[in-house]
Amino acid sequence: MASSSNKRTRIQGINRGIILEAALEVFSNYGFRGSTIDQIADKAGMSKPNLLYYFPRKEDIYVTVLENTLEDWLTPFRHIDPAGDPVEELRKYIALKMELSAMKPESSRLFANEILHGAPAIQDFLKTNLKRLVDEKARVIRQWIDEGRLAPVDPHHLIFMIWATTQHYADFDVQIRAILPEQTVRPGFFDNATEAILSILLNGIKPR
Amino acid sequence: MASSSNKRTRIQGINRGIILEAALEVFSNYGFRGSTIDQIADKAGMSKPNLLYYFPRKEDIYVTVLENTLEDWLTPFRHIDPAGDPVEELRKYIALKMELSAMKPESSRLFANEILHGAPAIQDFLKTNLKRLVDEKARVIRQWIDEGRLAPVDPHHLIFMIWATTQHYADFDVQIRAILPEQTVRPGFFDNATEAILSILLNGIKPR
DNA sequence: CTACATTTTGACCATTCAGTCAAGTTTTTT
DNA sequence: AAAAAACTTGACTGAATGGTCAAAATGTAG
Structure with a gap:
């Protein structure tokens, strides 16, 4: 919190x-x-x-809130373990991100809004810290691919895809509720969603 | 235009x-x-x-612009053909949406912003027109699955996933540029991205 | 309990911005 | 070419809003 x-x-x-x-x-x-x-x-x-x-100043509040939420988002990503089983590691990461979208949709929306408007407050962060971290994890994924433990896919685009899909459930929540009005209020909804996207994503990257 | x-x-x-x-x-x-x-x-x-x-009024301009862009987004979706080959139809749809993200990122961002803030101006549209259209296409996909021509995945979540991923390249453009500064300026960038996500998505839903 | 530091707020100021208006200019119609 | 209609704009207005300030209230340390 x-x-x-x-x-x-x-x-x-x-x-x-x-x-x-x-x-x-x-x-x-x-x-x-x-x-x-x-x-x-x-x-x-x-x-x-x-x-x-x-x-x-208003901006001081904004920047502080934003910085606090950034760490939340990065933590699960940092935990992707190069020594673990590739599919299992990614499954864990995706599930965690989905959980975050369910539990803290406001953080996701705050971040999405910031990026959408050109990331005026966190440009530097994106270009330095985030880039470094993403490049590092992309290397891990590439390594897995080279070892034949994942299908050959561009690691960066895979990461973007995971982000896009998981955060969609927080950011576009209103749209999803409009399209699935009954399902969204039922208890297991987020688990079903997680199940569905895991099925597609993991089958999409399993070695063939 | x-x-x-x-x-x-x-x-x-x-x-x-x-x-x-x-x-x-x-x-x-x-x-x-x-x-x-x-x-x-x-x-x-x-x-x-x-x-x-x-x-x-300011709102009149906003609503008009928003309505104009909505049609752009729906048109390719409407064109998914129940009579076509499932994988081929989805490939075409995804490629078209990626093209749209590349050509008209502003439209995508306008829409994303509207949804992010609770869709005050298009709630009704989402709950009626869009829901109807999405449910219809979801039935098409379910049909394909029942015929064994696609892997069994929840059609709605598949659609969300396609939307999330393709629109991410417009909406989170700033973030992508921050992480892939050289690649994004190179000519074939969007084709590579399309290639990558098609590979994952299509392999994720091909019948197994 | 007293002196000092911290916290709280009503009243206020300056700027920004959506929207108005009346008077001018241009285009179209006859 | 005159009259009517359509278009354009400088100069406003009022409300919203970020931020200030000085004085009051509260908390704390000795």
Whole structure:
């Protein structure tokens, strides 16, 4: 969660947490420009000037929330283990990402919105940290392919495909609900979805 | 294109077209709230009051642009032919959608942004027209599966997966460019991407 | 309990921006 | 070529909103 109480006093720790939680909800629904400080302050149960006492500018809140969520997204990716079984590792990763889409759709939407609008706040991050990490995992996948343990597919595009598909269930949630109104409210929905895409993806990359 | 000259006079036909073209560019980059009428008027080369003479409210421009782009997206989907070869039909559809992502990324982004923010302007459309169309095509796919011409996969999730993956190349373009800076500028990039995802998807759904 | 630091807020300011209006200019019709 | 219709725009207005400030309230340390 938005724990992030890396601050001096007790009250600061608490209130920054409350603000960041409120801000995630608001920003992910309305985007940066579409959200107002008043909205966030309302949701956080404090006055606007009080909120600005903790985060002097709107952008500061936004960037902090965004940074907090980035780690969530990267962690499962980092855990792909070069020493594990390729299909099993990817199955685990895809399932974890789907779970994340189910549990934290706001984070996914916040991120999607940021990218969609040109990633003004995280360009650098994408070009350095993320690129490095992706390239590293792409090498792992390539290695697996070279060993004949996966079908020959472009590793980068495979990664994009996994991201696209799993995040779709958070980002396009409204569309999915419109098309499958009964199914989406039933309990096992996300498990079925995970099942379905695992079936296609894993069969698509098993060695042939 | 944004032809849409279903209007009385010559000048109206021309100017509405110019405005809609400018608006697509602006809205897809900055979202509804993030875009200003002045920006659109500037890009369209006319004064703000003049623009408002053609579209009395900001929302009118937005809705019109959105409706125009929706048709683009649905057309290839409608063309999936129940009488054709399943794998071939899906290959064609995927390739067409990728082409669309390459040629009209703004349309894709506009749509993605609308959905991401809860689809306020097209809820009804999603729940009626789109749902009907998707259910129809899902039945076609189910039929193919029953005939043993495709692997048994949930048709709806297969469709979502195709949408997610193909639109990802338009919507997350910035991220892809950050991760593959050299490749993306090379000529054959989109063909390679299409190749890669076709390979995974089609192998994932071929009968086994 | 007192002095000091931290937190909170009502009132306010400046800017941005959707939308109006009345007066001008151009195009079309007759 | 005159009249009518359609088009164009500079100058506004009012509401929303990011951010400031000074003073009040609360918490904390000695």
